[in-house]
Amino acid sequence: MRATDLIRRKRDGGVLSSDDITTFLRGVTDGSIADYQASAMAMAIFFRGMSQDETVAWTMAMRDSGTVMVWDDLDGIPVDKHSTGGVGDKVSLILAPLVAAAGVPVPMISGRGLGHTGGTLDKLESIPGFRTDLSVARFRELVRTLGCGLIGQTAEIAPADKKLYALRDVTATVECIPLIVSSILSKKLAEGIDGLVLDVKWGSGAFMRTLEDAEQLAEALVQVGTGAGKQVVARLTDMNQPLGRMVGNALEVAESLDVLEGGGPADLREMTLELGAEMLVLGGVATALDEARARLGRLLDSGAARERFGQIIEAQHGDPRVLDDRSLLPTAPVRVPVLAESPGVLSGMDCAEVGRAASELGAGRARAEDVIDPAVGLEMHVRVGDAVAVGQPLATLHCVGGAASDAAVARFRSALRWSSSPTAPLPLFGRRISA
């Protein structure tokens, strides 16, 4: 009856106390509150929302449903970055070793790709031997010794969120700011970090399609994260086209290595430096963003970050020789060029469709149980604002050929929007939001 009363209170626009929320989520975790009650509550929250206090309490209760890491033996202030997900977003792969090399510990717990978005774990696992299923003890050791570990969400981390997210996914209760905020933050807070940089993306390839929605989410994340006692900064970033050039797991690892060698696409390097600079300031090793950016640039250009990545790969059972020999990464057997059929200016794209084209090749998952092919993907040769001539390459598909690649080509082509007049390049960043 208690659960029903709490659902009714929220349904009728009432406020849940911190105790109510703790009771409810404890019940969800231990099964004494049924899934059908959890989903009814989620739908009531969808309609009624939650206040900032409620969302903080909901976040803390989900965090406390499992193990919360404590880092009092660390030399440094642990900081992490979270992105709301997009197409070609491989920033974490570069950022984790880079920020660790700058002296800020990064205990990073990442996810897998689903739908049109990729996942850090999938990308890392395209490195031969790389394992993301380390024990918590081993993860702690890596963060302590190398300043960084890269693992997946375990059953011990925020199990209430795991259960609730699975339910929300099949009950049409995903698109709800307080539930999104608490889901993101509960997992990150369980990492025991003191600072968090949020990369909140907007656009056709993002979870939030409009800048306004993304700003609303970013503001809520900063407010609730701050309410939960953390240092939180959010950056709004564009996801109307893939970040960098590569979409696909091993392809994105290769592109990340390019940046770690001081090269790579400008947008990807800039995004990494920008988010990394925020982490350095939160981690207390820099006082100004300019200074932090410059320092991180030097760590990329000197190879120090690349070296740290090699150590992490080795510590996580991967083959560190990929740093020097890219051919050790999985490679697709077929390359299919996609050429411009008429002249024009690329004025925009349905970026999620570009992601789905890569998924269709095998780079991503339509459903959680799908198996991915680490080698395949899509290499972009154009960005919004570029003028192209007939026959100019728009992209190269790295694939196994056949019907799947034909379908992916068609999907990719139909995702692009063309204009006959000049179009300005897209900005990389929107507002910066902090407490």
Place this chain on the structure above:
Amino acid sequence: MRATDLIRRKRDGGVLSSDDITTFLRGVTDGSIADYQASAMAMAIFFRGMSQDETVAWTMAMRDSGTVMVWDDLDGIPVDKHSTGGVGDKVSLILAPLVAAAGVPVPMISGRGLGHTGGTLDKLESIPGFRTDLSVARFRELVRTLGCGLIGQTAEIAPADKKLYALRDVTATVECIPLIVSSILSKKLAEGIDGLVLDVKWGSGAFMRTLEDAEQLAEALVQVGTGAGKQVVARLTDMNQPLGRMVGNALEVAESLDVLEGGGPADLREMTLELGAEMLVLGGVATALDEARARLGRLLDSGAARERFGQIIEAQHGDPRVLDDRSLLPTAPVRVPVLAESPGVLSGMDCAEVGRAASELGAGRARAEDVIDPAVGLEMHVRVGDAVAVGQPLATLHCVGGAASDAAVARFRSALRWSSSPTAPLPLFGRRISA
């Protein structure tokens, strides 16, 4: 995915087609749609409502989730009555044999009591030997031969409603007009009736506390019932005090026998005649309500309805000698009078609390699994508007004594509202609503 899409459409204020609703409720019935999806849909409907067309489709789909009776072998048009439930409402016990005796078949499927309200099945089962768990074949035979059968909801009747109602009960999605309407009507339509009289109660002892809410429910019931192709009439009736004098199972059977003998409390007789007259008109054996009322009055006064009740009792394995010997009904060992402690006029009461006082004695259930005592209950000696002197009996508790009866006395006393100035008696009826 289909279920999630349908939930999302309703959540976002869209309209579900008849096919959508059939698909969804078929899935709920066969388990291919999970309970947590059904409860999320119920909560979305709570917030978004359903159009009349949607509610009709929802009702039909729930009806068609199980057996739908067909009465083409009947001599007469089958009609039933449904009440939204109250305290002391024993009308069905009198009405079923009375209307059957007037030539209108009544295939009545009833429920059990819960909370402050009683249930027809519980009342009938206080008659020694009476069984309400007849097979559908035997039920059909009784309706054909005696014009009436009185059974409980079986697993074959509207299983989608059974499942959904159990879910709504624990997910705070009961209080939702389209879901209430479809729950009531799906079961009644599965009886295969052509006409339905709805007794929609308002007041402190009713499901709908205000007249306005009850009118809204009655209008929706009539619209949707008519949309489903039935002849439907609703009467708004007062439930701000118990109907008749008795609250408790065997006590209510005895009071019903009083009415079947031409006596009994005036309000109970009047209510029975009023609802019965509507049934006679819907059943096509009378053209005017006045004429029908007079005819039913004669059937009570002549003993014809009482005789029919005796035949039904016998056919349903009960002991028909209770008609002549009330001592065969269960009797409580102790009678506790509740006397007025000061003079005053009874100006009102929390009628649900009066029902809960009877429940506390053992007459009702706080939870579905509670066992009831058929003998116990509460006999009212005052009605709203009555002036009482000190020491005048307000009620008599029929009970087993002890702490439970002390608590029931206290609860009963605190439920009554007193005034020093005259108060008008309560009206018995509100509006009559028909298509």
